[in-house]
Amino acid sequence: MTKKKINKKELGKLLSQWSQQFAVLTPTRDGNGSRMAPWDGEDTGFLDWYRNTTVSARAVFQPFAEEMFRFQKDGDGYHIEATAPEDRKRLLFGIRPCDARALTIIDMSFKDGYEDPYYLTRRNNALLVGLGCTNPRETCFCTSLGVNPGESKDVDLMLTDIGDYLLIEEVTPAGSDLLAQTGGLEEATEVDEARAREATEAVQGKVTRKIDTKNIQEKLLAGYENREYWEQVSAKCISCGICTLLCPTCYCFDINDELVKKQGTRFRSCDSCAFSIYTRMPVENPREEKWQRVRQKVAHKYEFYPMNFDVIACTGCGRCIRLCPVNWDITQTLESLPSGSAT
């Protein structure tokens, strides 16, 4: 497997080169937070401040709002003008292993039964260049979900910080092709590879928050009807939905029509099971009470998704802990699940 390296001072040149072929997105500051956004052609300072983006990389593939089609009404009825799925070739530079894994997880849902052309067209036209973590946050618990913060099989190329250089490793055939076409790289030496291995091992030790996922599905099932427990753990939640909107593995959306005179647009926007008005359009929300909605959020990730796709729909990125305005903590909930006793 080919391994190359690039001096960090040359990163701008590398991104410029890739920009000839792709729309390149990098971690970018946005107000008080950050997101993956089009590279400005110059700045590589994110290497110094970036830990993970506030808005997960999912938003590149499932934007908060998007147009699906336009329609017009006349005497013959409705005429639909489809909005072509966005098929720009994109390269996401610096995606973290937890967020890359999250995309692999939600791909399953967007491909299941009905293939979602909007999401999948973006996904199929994107290359992921991963960047291993060096400084996880206290809220990260990725290692408990089988994610190694220093490496990833969910990207096309994987980069590891080895000091003055970034080691570049090919992961997929698409990554190999890109590497073969890329100029200005140096061959990695055995010393570089040893440094990368050390960095990957060291960063795993920095993820100190842990949860025990053994038998988690059984535990959730046993405590599912324990209303007293769910009321207690959901008490401080204010149903703002931030945890789900920023979560890389949540993907619910709502569909609306906007009609002005006889011209309309159908669009969809991200939705949240934390909202009391969730699903109220087709029927009443089956989870009117807050404790039911908090239970749904946890059970969907740790019980229902594994039932359907054999994988837990959480990567331990910690956003839902760090960005919750009332410090609700999914790890505390998972670690305090009752053994049963319905009330």
Ligand code: SF4
């Ligand atoms: S971010 Fe916190 S307060 Fe808001 S819905 Fe999620 S758990 Fe509740």
Ligand code: SF4
């Ligand atoms: S549930 Fe929380 S920790 Fe898990 S992937 Fe979503 S935001 Fe990250």
